[in-house]
Amino acid sequence: xxxxxxxxxxxxxxxxxxxxxxxxxxxxxxxxxxxxxxxxxxxxxxxxxxxxxxxxxxxxxxxxxxxxxxxxxxxxxxxxxxxxxxxxxxxxxxxxxxxxxxxxxxxxxxxxxxxxxxxxxxxxxxxxxxxxxxxxxxxxxxxxxxxxxxxxxxxxxxxxxxxxxxxxxxxxxxxxxxxxxxxxxxxxxxxxxxxxxxxxxxxxxxxxxxxxxxxxxxxxxxxxxxxxxxxxxxxxxxxxxxxxxxxxxxxxxxxxxxxxxxxxxxxxxxxxxxxxxxxxxxxxxxxxxxxxxxxxxxxxxxxxxxxxxxxxxxxxxxxxxxxxxxxxxxxxxxxxxxxxxxxxxxxxxxxxxxxxxxxxxxxxxxxxxxxxxxxxxxxxxxxxxxxxxxxxxxxxxxxxxxxxxxxxxxxxxxxxxxxxxxxxxxxxxxxxxxxxxxxxxxxxxxxxxxxxxxxxxxxxxxxxxxxxxxxxxxxxxxxxxxxxxxxxxxxxxxxxxxxxxxxxxxxxxxxxxxxxxxxxxxxxxxxxxxxxxxxxxxxxxxxxxxxxxxxxxxxxxxxxxxxxxxxxxxxxxxxxxxxxxxxxxxxxxxxxxxxxxxxxxxxxxxxxxxxxxxxxxxxxxxxxxxxxxxxxxxxxxxxxxxxxxxxxxxxxxxxxxxxxxxxxxxxxxxxxxxxxxxxxxxxxxxxxxxxxxxxxxxxxxxxxxxxxxxxxxxxxxxxxxxxxxxxxxxxxxxxxxxxxxxxxxxxxxxxxxxxxxxxxxxxxxxxxxxxxxxxxxxxxxxxxxxxxxxxxxxxxxxxxxxxxxxxxxxxxxxxxxxxxxxxxxxxxxxxxxxxxxxxxxxxxxxxxxxxxxxxxxxx
RNA sequence: CCCCCGGUAGCUCAGUUGGAAGAGCGUGAGACUGUAAAUCUCAAGGCCACUGGUUCGAUCCCGGUCUGGGGGACCA
Numbered sequence: 001x002x003x004x005x006x007x008x009x010x011x012x013x014x015x016x017x018x019x020x021x022x023x024x025x026x027x028x029x030x031x032x033x034x035x036x037x038x039x040x041x042x043x044x045x046x047x048x049x050x051x052x053x054x055x056x057x058x059x060x061x062x063x064x065x066x067x068x069x070x071x072x073x074x075x076x077x078x079x080x081x082x083x084x085x086x087x088x089x090x091x092x093x094x095x096x097x098x099x100x101x102x103x104x105x106x107x108x109x110x111x112x113x114x115x116x117x118x119x120x121x122x123x124x125x126x127x128x129x130x131x132x133x134x135x136x137x138x139x140x141x142x143x144x145x146x147x148x149x150x151x152x153x154x155x156x157x158x159x160x161x162x163x164x165x166x167x168x169x170x171x172x173x174x175x176x177x178x179x180x181x182x183x184x185x186x187x188x189x190x191x192x193x194x195x196x197x198x199x200x201x202x203x204x205x206x207x208x209x210x211x212x213x214x215x216x217x218x219x220x221x222x223x224x225x226x227x228x229x230x231x232x233x234x235x236x237x238x239x240x241x242x243x244x245x246x247x248x249x250x251x252x253x254x255x256x257x258x259x260x261x262x263x264x265x266x267x268x269x270x271x272x273x274x275x276x277x278x279x280x281x282x283x284x285x286x287x288x289x290x291x292x293x294x295x296x297x298x299x300x301x302x303x304x305x306x307x308x309x310x311x312x313x314x315x316x317x318x319x320x321x322x323x324x325x326x327x328x329x330x331x332x333x334x335x336x337x338x339x340x341x342x343x344x345x346x347x348x349x350x351x352x353x354x355x356x357x358x359x360x361x362x363x364x365x366x367x368x369x370x371x372x373x374x375x376x377x378x379x380x381x382x383x384x385x386x387x388x389x390x391x392x393x394x395x396x397x398x399x400x401x402x403x404x405x406x407x408x409x410x411x412x413x414x415x416x417x418x419x420x421x422x423x424x425x426x427x428x429x430x431x432x433x434x435x436x437x438x439x440x441x442x443x444x445x446x447x448x449x450x451x452x453x454x455x456x457x458x459x460x461x462x463x464x465x466x467x468x469x470x471x472x473x474x475x476x477x478x479x480x481x482x483x484x485x486x487x488x489x490x491x492x493x494x495x496x497x498x499x500x501x502x503x504x505x506x507x508x509x510x511x512x513x514x515x516x517x518x519x520x521x522x523x524x525x526x527x528x529x530x531x532x533x534x535x536x537x538x539x540x541x542x543x544x545x546x547x548x549x550x551x552x553x554x555x556x557x558x559x560x561x562x563x564x565x566x567x568x569x570x571x572x573x574x575x576x577x578x579x580x581x582x583x584x585x586x587x588x589x590x591x592x593x594x595x596x597x598x599x600x601x602x603x604x605x606x607x608x609x610x611x612x613x614x615x616x617x618x619x620x621x622x623x624x625x626x627x628x629x630x631x632x633x634x635x636x637x638x639x640x641x642x643x644x645x646x647x648x649x650x651x652x653x654x655x656x657x658x659x660x661x662x663x664x665x666x667x668x669x670x671x672x673x674x675x676x677x678x679x680x681x682x683x684x685x686x687x688x689x690x691x692x693x694x695x696x697x698x699x700x701x702x703x704x705x706x707x708x709x710x711x712x713x714x715x716x717x718x719x720x721x722x723x724x725x726x727x728x729x730x731x732x733x734x735x736x737x738x739x740x741x742x743x744x745x746x747x748x749x750x751x752x753x754x755x756x757x758x759x760x761x762x763x764x765x766x767x768x769x770x771x772x773x774x775x776x777x778x779x780x781x782x783x784x785x786x787x788x789x790x791x792x793x794x795x796x797x798x799x800x801x802x803x804x805x806x807x808x809x810x811x812x813x814x815x816x817x818x819x820x821x822x823x824x825x826x827x828x829x830x831x832x833x834x835x836x837x838x839x840x841x842x843x844x845x846x847x848x849x850x851x852x853x854x855x856x857x858x859x
Numbered sequence: 860c861c862c863c864c865g866g867u868a869g870c871u872c873a874g875u876u877g878g879a880a881g882a883g884c885g886u887g888a889g890a891c892u893g894u895a896a897a898u899c900u901c902a903a904g905g906c907c908a909c910u911g912g913u914u915c916g917a918u919c920c921c922g923g924u925c926u927g928g929g930g931g932a933c934c935a
Contacts, residue, residue: 664894667896676895737893760893760894761893761895763894814878816915
């Protein structure tokens with residue numbers, strides 16, 4: 001229909017009637033009338049190919065449009081009645097697949113508009129769920145052989161069934177499109193109705209194919225998408241890289257035998273904003289069972305082994321089903337890295353294995369084959385497994401599966417909750433905090449053996465300062481306690497809060513924040529693979545979110561909104577409306593991020609109580625709130641982002657750090673109003689504590705802490721080599737004043753300072769050195785990362801560079817005539833200044849200014 | 860849409876019947892203390908929003924523009 005496109009885009013009024021496409025369209029309309037249709041739709045004329053928004057909306061919907069049409073009329077451009085119509089190009093193209101499959105009533109004409117059969121309809125499919133198994137009509141089941149499965153044989157029942165994905169995808173193997181990415185896009189509607197996936201023209205096929213699978217999976221949880229054989233997508237190894245991987249309907253695949261094995265690897269990518277959850281793993285097991293990879297008798301044996309009714313049925317022969325996981329890998333790295341699987345070398349699952357994994361591997365087959373690469377199944381020789389599993393020697397494994405099937409949320413929790421009691425976890429989660437609201441909720445979650453979810457949000461406004469260490473360090477505690485942590489980059493909030501980040505900067509600042517937060521986490525030894533970064537605008541602009549926001553606006557009084565934001569939202573003389581929305585959005589985030597509690601500074605308290613009050617009024621669950629203490633500013637008062645001297649930026653170079661610490665207010669013996677001392681208590685001691693515990697191996701759930709390959713910088717506590725056991729902070733001091741001082745707690749340090757045993761200057765030097773050592777790795781990663789540096793320039797344009805030195809207008813001084821002017825009543829002075837001017841005529845202008853030339857007098 | 864008021868140093872604001880721009884706070888340097896603060900001494904900083912006009916001369920008077928605030932717009 002390329003000719004139609006020409007009409008569509010060109011000036012058709014003059015030439016339209018001469019175009020062949022015009023005749024085609026009018027005939028199409030005439031045929032439509034024969035089927036009593038008064039409205040007709042055709043793709044090339046009714047979708048503006050240049051309008052990306054329209055495309056995005058249309059493409060997934062087209063399937064539904066075809067399905068709901070009274071009749072779908074097809075004209076084969078390369079066939080005439082009598083020839084073999086199934087050779088026509090229409091059966092080879094990608095976009096035409098849904099035209100063949102979706103309609104309830106399909107009528108096919110040849111190139112001369114002769115109907116290919118005398119029947120009113122050629123293929124009729126019943127759409128109703130009771131009759132969807134029916135397919136009839138003269139061309140149904142007769143155009144092509146039934147095997148391999150062919151679209152003209154397929155009923156809607158099959159298309160709606162779980163496990164349909166490989167079938168649908170396999171049809172694309174032999175179909176083609178003009179644009180490579182369309183080969184992926186055109187099955188979107190078949191896989192998931194009503195899905196909205198942004199289309200990118202010129203996108204590489206593999207990326208497009210991955211996104212189609214991901215969106216379809218997110219939308220439908222169609223587990224058939226996980227069933228494929230071949231090379232995994234580079235974007236996410238859950239999914240196939242090409243449609244050919246799903247083509248096992250077309251080729252003979254031997255079921256897994258005792259001499260064979262299959263491995264599936266689940267690896268979420270950054271594009272999938274959640275970790276592999278238990279249900280995904282479970283679904284993968286089912287999809288393996290569904291697939292023809294596993295022979296029926298093995299399949300039933302596995303089922304028997306994992307269903308709760310049977311105890312220890314055992315799997316015949318060497319066949320076994322195993323599961324592994326790792327959370328130490330970076331998304332981009334090869335999951336088959338031997339080093340990352342070392343923890344399995346003990347021959348059993350680790351006792352503190354979390355139920356949320358970054359990688360999960362399901363294995364079916366003969367473990368002795370794992371030392372060799374497989375032809376059909378992607379795998380790698382480096383995986384090590386304990387063969388003992390195969391013989392059912394690990395009854396826990398079977399127990400885990402049966403547990404998982406009876407209680408969907410308990411999958412693998414057998415392994416995760418053995419190392420620490422709920423009480424210990426709760427104590428770890430809440431230690432060092434200023435206040436906890438709704439702690440019982442967290443205790444209840446822990447008591448059930450589940451992992452609480454939390455989020456910490458930050459609005460990308462000014463450059464982050466060292467106060468961030470308090471919150472970020474606390475997150476290490478959360479991870480150790482098995483909390484799932486999301487980091488919200490609240491870009492929308494940054495804009496709403498008095499436009500602290502203008503719209504053109506906010507995207508860059510978000511990126512900048514992501515870089516710097518990652519660098520800080522790495523410098524603290526916190527494995528970032530466990531953290532999920534979420535950008536606020538990724539969900540805060542959706543329809544549902546906005547509707548909830550409006551609901552909230554109709555619930556909250558202006559007075560309450562204003563009060564809730566009083567501490568956090570910048571208070572100005574004439575506040576903007578956006579500031580009133582701020583607390584509401586933050587409340588909704590708890591629901592939309594699906595967390596159990598929110599974590600933030602005590603300055604967030606009003607917003608937190610606001611959320612606790614109003615979220616239930618929208619029918620949502622009330623969340624718990626944890627608040628960390630605030631670090632006071634160096635000059636006393638708040639550490640404010642707007643006052644550069646009250647804060648130290650995370651990227652400040654050592655000289656600046658020393659200078660700022662030096663100028664801080666720090667009165668001898670004064671422990672109340674002392675920013676330097678408070679910083680030791682709020683940041684340095686906790687970090688030291690964390691490092692000490694890590695050195696002692698007390699990291700509980702977070703086994704990777706400090707071992708992450710990304711970890712940068714010195715990870716020792718702030719204590720010198722000569723410090724006694726248990727020292728958390730050493731103050732180096734000149735022998736003249738008595739030598740080094742060692743403290744094992746903040747209280748002892750504070751007491752020493754109050755008693756004036758510890759001099760402010762010594763403290764300042766020690767603190768400055770500690771801060772410098774904390775910041776060094778962050779600065780280093782900044783200097784090594786060119787992208788980050790580019791983003792920094794875009795995010796924080798130099799204000800001094802912007803106003804291109806306004807040229808000064810030359811000033812011409814016109815002395816007042818004698819007797820006039822300000823000093824007229826002091827005649828001696830003015831006459832002395834202009835001795836020649838005795839008349840009343842004004843003196844000539846005197847040009848003032850260094851670079852003034854003749855131009856001045858011209859003007 | 861109508862009326863009123865404002866825009867001067869980083870901040871809060873003075874000021875001039877039109878005659879080379881001021882304070883307080885803040886900032887920087889120095890002195891005094893084993894840090895800082897306090898105190899003292901010194902210093903830096905302004906297209907007086909933009910743009911036309913009147914004038915020998917405009918931050919000031921007049922017009923326009925931009926921008927911020929307050930009030931009104933037939934309800935009492």
